[in-house]
Amino acid sequence: MTLTELKIGHLTAKIPVIQGGMGIGISLNRLAGTVAAEGGIGILSTAQIGYTEEGFQRASVRTNLKAIKTQLDKARSFAKGGILGFNVMVASFRYEDVVKATVEAGADVIISGAGLPMNLPELVGNAKTKIAPIVSSVKAAKIILRNWAKKYNRTADFVVIEGPKAGGHLGFKANEIDAAILGMDDEIVKIIAHVKTYEEQFDTKIPVIFAGGVWDRADIEYYLNLGCSGVQMATRFIGTEECDAPDDFKARFLNATKDDIHLTTSPVGLPGRAIDNKFTETITKGVDAYKAQPAPKTPIIPIARCLNCLQHKLCDRKTIPYCISEALLNSVEHNTDMGLIFSGTNGYRINEITTVKAIFDELRA
Ligand SMILES: Cc1cc2nc3c(=O)[nH]c(=O)nc-3n(C[C@H](O)[C@H](O)[C@H](O)COP(=O)(O)O)c2cc1C
Structure with missing residues (x-):
């Protein structure tokens, strides 16, 4: 064809x-x-x-x-x-x-x-x-x-x-x-x-x-x-x-295996697929206790300040487990351990x- x-x-x-x-x-x-x-x-x-x-x-x-x-x-x-x-x-x-x-x-x-x-x-x-x-x-x-x-x-x-x-x-x-x-x-x-x-x-x-x-x-x-x-x-x-x-972001893909790619919770309210790291581990460990809290909740990862990425009606600081911008920025600012590294199911094939x-x-x- x-x-x-x-x-x-x-x-x-x-x-x-x-x-x-x-x-x-x-x-x-x-x-x-x-x-x-x-x-x-x-x-x-x-x-x-x-x-x-x-x-x-x-x-x-x-x-x-x-x-x-x-x-x-x-x-x-x-x-x-x-x-x-x-x-x-x-x-x-x-x-x-x-x-x-x-x-x-x-x-x-x-x-x-x-x-x-x-x-x-x-x-x-x-x-x-x-x-x-x-x-x-x-x-x-x-x-x-x-x-x-x-x-x-x-x-x-x-x-x-x-x-x-x-x-x-x-x-x-x-x-x-x-x-x-x-x-x-x-x-x-x-x-x-x-x-x-x-x-x-x-x-x-x-x-x-x-x-x-x-x-x-x-x-x-x-x-x-x-x-x-x-x-x-x-x-x-x-x-x-x-x-x-940056290269350290790409290196996470080079080192990933099929078993390192999972769904994770996101403030956006939809699941996200990402490569396992210290960040996803922290979220996974903390998510049940986080959900059990009444609002206003204490986030799993403290939030420094809002960078206005999402509409505020969709992302309320009082009810989000972490800041999505902070997590994504970490992954491209040389803190890939604590960054959210999105990947499709095939990420390990790089x-x-x-x-x-x-x-x-x-x-x-
Ligand atoms: C690192 C990463 C970041 C992404 N960011 C966005 C985004 O900002 N907006 C969006 O609509 N989709 C986003 N996507 C989804 C992609 O645009 C694409 O539709 C999807 O990943 C296709 O699947 P594949 O990665 O298996 O080829 C992202 C995907 C990855 C891997």
Whole structure:
């Protein structure tokens, strides 16, 4: 089977691979720009995107909004005209402003999950930026597409399905994961069939992309054969020179075995998949006692101060076991012991640090 191009409206990616957005600081300009140059779609994560910029500690929100354009411009400078965009979490603090900043910066695409992006069409308006919701079930696909059609008379430009083998926060409850792994292929087929009804209604193509545990060419072909138009891969790109994370973060993947990757509790209220370390051990040990406390609770890991990553209505300091920004920042600021190191189920398969080009050469072969 030859890999066909991925067409999203006026955009064409030579290789039907989207590099999944990874926050904080894992997919920034270097990784995304290189993926775009290789013919895939490069995605920068907006989560605390300005964390290395001066002023971040003083004014995180303003610094992040500014860094959106700086990072995209840098990525464009070596993307050879390739496709670039952002992953914006719906749960983000000032989600609306973040989305608008990505559009103003000139994003080709926005992929938005960790909640359903109900008002995304309105935020993007008439801009050329193509938009995709992330869904994990046909139920979620039905809600978001119905809502967009009814409220905005428009549909998604593409849809990303994120399955239960993905890294980061998952769209499944912890006790649903095993069943979701078994039932995912059926769910994908149902989502594709549902999306088709909107293709007919709006007389357009809506590519469906699958994410979660995709590793090699055989995996890509598998999902194309199921009816997907492409895949989104994230964890695999951590094992590259161009991945924006520091070497000690990448080393955690080189040293991990299959038994070192588990689900962990997150303040976001969704389970997250991560590599075991002192941090996850501390959380696992403390979580039952933490849950048993009445509010206001004492967090398992003391919280220094709020860095405004999530909407405050979703992240109440009185009821969170730790600060997600602090944990993710630790993992990229040389405190990988006490950092949250998100990984897909395949994270242990990173055995060397290679290049984005080498991965694309292999996928193209
Ligand atoms: C380190 C890491 C950070 C991630 N951060 C985000 C994020 O900020 N927002 C998001 O929607 N998904 C995030 N994800 C999920 C990825 O974008 C992707 O959909 C998923 O990991 C795909 O599965 P794979 O890693 O097995 O390829 C993250 C994943 C990893 C491994």
